[in-house]
Amino acid sequence: MSSKQWIWFYLFTFFMVVLLIWKGGEALKNQQIKTLRMDTIEELNQLANVLESAIAKYQHMPTLLASNDRVKKALRDGFESDINQLNRELEQINRITEASDSYILNADGLTIAASNYGGGSSFVGSNYVFRPYFKDAIAGKPGRYYALGIMSNRRGYYFSYPIYEGESIIGVAVVKVDLTQFEKRFANQNYEFVLLDPDNVVFSGSRPNWVYRVLGELSHEELKRIADSQRYGDKAIEKLAITYQKSFDDQSHIIDILENKNTNNSDNLNRVSYLKMSRPISLLGFQVSILAPLKILNEDIALWRAIFAGGVTITALLFGLAMLRTRMLRERSDANEMTRHNQAYIREVIQNTQAGLVTLDENHKIESFNPAVERLVGQPLAPLVGQPLSVLFRSDGEGFMTSPSDDFFDAINNLGIKVLTREGSLCYFEQAPVPVEMTLCEMQLPNRLSYLVTFHDMTERKRYEQEITQARIDLEERVRERTFELEGANIRLRQEIEEHKGTQRELIQTAKLAVLGQLSAGLNHELNQPLTAIRAFAGNGLKFLDRGQYDQAQTNLQHISQLGHHMSDIIARFKVFARKGDVHQGPIAVQTAIMGAIKIMGTRYKEVDIELVVTEDKGFIVNGDMVFLEQVLVNLLANAADAILESPSHDRRVCIEQKGTDDSVIICVQDTGSGLSDEAVRNLFEPFFTSKSSGLGLGLGLSISQRIIDAMGGQISASNMASGGAEFCVRLPRFQPSSMAYDNAL
Structure with a gap:
């Protein structure tokens, strides 16, 4: 082969090697991406399950808050004391459940109570009528929403539920879950994650600079809808810088994102590749995505190619x-x-080892032992080799074991028990028994079957158990002695309570007699007038009889009879008012109680020229005691008269009004005096506190009145009117005929 052919051969070989390295690298990369995809699926499911389980525990909290009687009472009455107590309860619930915020909205969307009532970003006083979760709840449906908090400026997921009073919705209970805790929890993972809202906007994620970025495109109408709902406040919704996106399979994508290497220089961008996988979170209506970085994988592929090229x-x-x-x-x-x-x-x-070890052969005979067993027994155990275990160990509650295989070994061989533990004693010759814990397990050796027995010394443990038992006996004895002392103290306490009740009844009676003493002059005046008239009619009647004018005489006798009935009614009213007794609940007419109090106080009002205005009878029936209610009203009328007399420049007028709600009736006594001072408002119902001039009162009337109204299940309150003067209101529960019939049946 010529040199040129060798060159072409080497070039062809080199090209094939390069092609093999490249294709092999691509194949390896796809395989590793598949492996990464499988791992990412597990992490994605784990992340989604953690998010769902962590947030699911908050979805029923608004329902529980909506069923709370204190929440309904605060919405219904609006008393400051109830709202303050509700604020504290919401704060305590947040500490226990680790929720972000819990708050109560009235039917107008105004926050009346919140768990963060004491903070600088308190929700109390804020109106959220524009929030979709409020609109859903006020329409009678459970609400869910996600947004950036207006006051707290923190992202959260909101659960809401309507608060019913009967068939009416009087408010909305809301619980906010702060998702930043999940960002911190998963911030240091080997992947990035994002939580997408239904508009594909990043609501939460491991990268703060990705939040409020959109993975996709949003139309102008969608952006306007997000802005109108104030979901993200004034945050700008921008598109995430995705420069490349390719589907790897049906469930995953490979995307490239431009990121800043240096946060101080926006021009220094770096292209980072990720494997993106997503799944929905049905509870929130969100979608969670994991972006696993491919940088290390690409570096591994490049390293593999270099190694492969070097070893060809x-x-x-x-x-x-x-x-x-x-x-x-x-x-x-x-x-x-x-x-x-x-x-x-x-x-x-x-x-x-400090534990005693004994090995047994397949026939359950002692085969070997370590020195720790001899130290436990205190004797050499060489003669026991080949002997059954029963000559050394005895189980608690049994005699010496004559056939251990029937107990221990059958349980291991037949029942499939791997390890068997018993308590007992090591007994050998004349030595004292040593309490031990025996553990028996099977050893599968390559050529035979064997057993390992472990003995642990329990001498100290037994001694501790005896000491604990004795301590428990001593403790029970001390508990019995203390119980006897507490029973004696309880008896003495009940006696003191009974004495206190008697003192309280005497105090109420004293207050009644004090009122009667103040009214004695008026009573004399009321009785003197009919007595004078009786004397006049009697004298005239005698003259008519002498003249034979029997019709005129009969008319005078009728006048005398009517005046006698009038005097009897006056005296009977004061006798009933002055009688002793406890509060007896029953149906009473409010107008009757008011008129009874007016009969007692009418004379005094005439003497001092005070106008008494009573609204028309509305037929209200309350559950209470007629005499004690009259006593409270007489006390309020007397205080009103005293307040007017101490302010002679004002109009002399007292007004009694009746107002009703679904379950209660309110009786208001309004005067035209100078009103109540701040100190009086704070201490008005305390015993022996009085705002009257020196010597004009003991300061017990309002304190006793409050106790009477409390005993009848009602409330008494005082405030200053905007037009001047003071207003005292007595709230009593309406009488329910059905509940009265049920009580009688019981």
């Missing part, structure tokens, strides 16, 4: 075969040496 020559192959043979001989020698070393090492471990 025949000389390298022959040299490699020679070196391989030499290496095999050396490894065989090293393996034999290692085997001898391992055998010596194992013997040393067995001889020096």
Whole structure:
């Protein structure tokens, strides 16, 4: 063959080698990408499952909040104390569940309570009526949404649920899940991940500079819809710099993305290749994608090609075969040496281990033992070789084992138990038994069957168990003694409670008598007028009888009878008001209680020229005690009169109004006095606190009134009116005939 032919031969060979290296590299690359794809599928499923399971636990929290009675009460009544307590409960729930935020919206979308009520970015007072999750919930459906928080400026996923009061929706419960915790959790993986919303906008990901980037194209209408919903605030929605995209198979793509090598220089761009795989997250309506970098894979392929090119020559192959043979001989020698070393090492471990080891042959006879067993027994055990295990070990609760195979070995051979453990004692000749834990396992040796028995000394453990048992007995004795002491203290406490109740009843009675004392002058005036009229009618009647004018005399007698009934009614009203007794719940007419209080206080109001305005009877029936409700109203009317008398420049007028809700009735007493001071508002219902002039009150009336209303299941409150003066409101539950019938049936 000529030189030219050799040149062409070498060129052809070189071309074939280069082609083989290139094609082989491509084939290897595709194979490694397939392997990477399989690994990425597992990581993608794991990531999606973690996201779903971590967020799924929050989806039912709004439902639980919506069923909370305190939430409904805060929405219904709007009392500041209820809202403050609800704020604290939401904060505690967030700490326990690790949610981002929890808050309650009223029917107008205004936040009344939130878990972050104390922070600078509190949601309280913010209105979210524009949020889709509010619109869905107020329409009666569970809501879900994802957006950038307006106050917190943090991305999150929102769950909402309507709050019902009967058949009406009075508010919305919302729980926000912060997705940044998942970004931190998966930030240091060997891949990048992105969480795409339904518009293919990156809502969350391991690369912060990819967030709010879109994988695809968005129309002007879609961009406007996103902006109108304020989903991402003022964030600019831009396209991710994808320069190349190719489908690898039905489920994966190879994409190239331009990235900055230096964040300070936007012109220094680097093209990075990724294997992209995606799957939907049905719970969120999102799609999660993993981008596995192909840089290391490409570097491996290039390295493989270099190695392959360097080893294609025949000389390298022959040299490699020679070196391989030499290496095999050396490894065989090293393996034999290692085997001898391992055998010596194992013997040393067995001889020096602290656990007792005994080997048994296939007939369950003692074959060998280590020195630790002799140390446990305290005797040489050479005579026991060839003897059954029962001559050395006895199981707890049994006598000496005469046939161990029936117990231990049958369980291992027939039942498939790999390891069998029993507690017992090592007993040999006259030595004291040594408590041990015995473990029996089967050893499958190449040529025969054998068993390994391990003994662990339990002397210290038994001693600890006895000490623990004694300590438990001592503890139970101390518990019984302490229980006896607590029972005695409980009896004394109940006695003190009964004495306190008696003192409270006496205090209420004292307050009644104090009111009667204040009204005694008016009572005398009320009785003197009919007595004077009776004397006049009686004198005239005698004269009519003397003249024979019997009709006029009969008329005078009728007037005297009516005046007697009037005096009896006045005295009876004060007697009923003054009687002792506990609160007895029952249906009472609100108008009747108001009129009873007016009869008691009417005389005083006439004396001091105070106008008393009572709204028309609305037929309200409440659940309570008539006498005690009259006492509360008399106290409120007396306080109103005192407030007006201390402010003579104001109009002298007291108004009693009745208002009703679905489940309660509100009685309001409004005066035209000078109103309540800040100190009075804070301490108004405390015992012995009074805002009256010195010597005009004990400060017990409102405190007792509050206890009476609490006992009837209601509430009493005070506030200043915008027009001037003070307003005291008593809220009592409406009487429900069905519940009363049920209680009587019970």
